[in-house]
């Protein structure tokens with residue numbers, strides 16, 4: 699049986715990605731007001747993912763694969779936040795490929811580790 703914390707984590711990770719993308723495209727379209735509210739919700743989801751993730755880690759006794767996944771997830775959250783803040787300020791510029799690169803690589807690795815496609 700899944701606990702509430704497990705549900706929070708397993709059911710909302712894709713929602714975070716979707717909300718991040720909508721916020722990004724709203725910012726690009728100059729819809730600052732809508733983007734501001736969504737960005738706040740995105741930040742709330744960072745916290746939900748972090749707290750529920752740490753809870754799951756402690757539940758499973760900190761297995762190495764998932765500890766690494768957790769660290770990569772923090773890198774992913776960092777990339778999402780930098781992309782949103784810099785897009786808002788108009789300072790993403792030449793850094794865009796780097797941040798998008800970090801985001802895509804960390805997201806792929808997080809998912810491969812999360813679904814145990816990579817395990818060690």
Ligand code: HEM
Nearest residue numbers: 708711747748751752754755764768771772774808812813
């Ligand atoms: C944006 C960040 C994150 C994303 C996208 C993400 C994604 C996922 C996914 C897709 C799963 C597996 C889902 C499934 O089996 O159906 C998962 C499981 C897990 N995640 Fe995360 N996660 C994130 C953040 C974190 C953080 C920060 C930690 C730890 C500090 C963490 C720890 C875990 C653990 C321990 C599991 C295993 C749960 C289980 O098998 O019951 N995650 N995560």
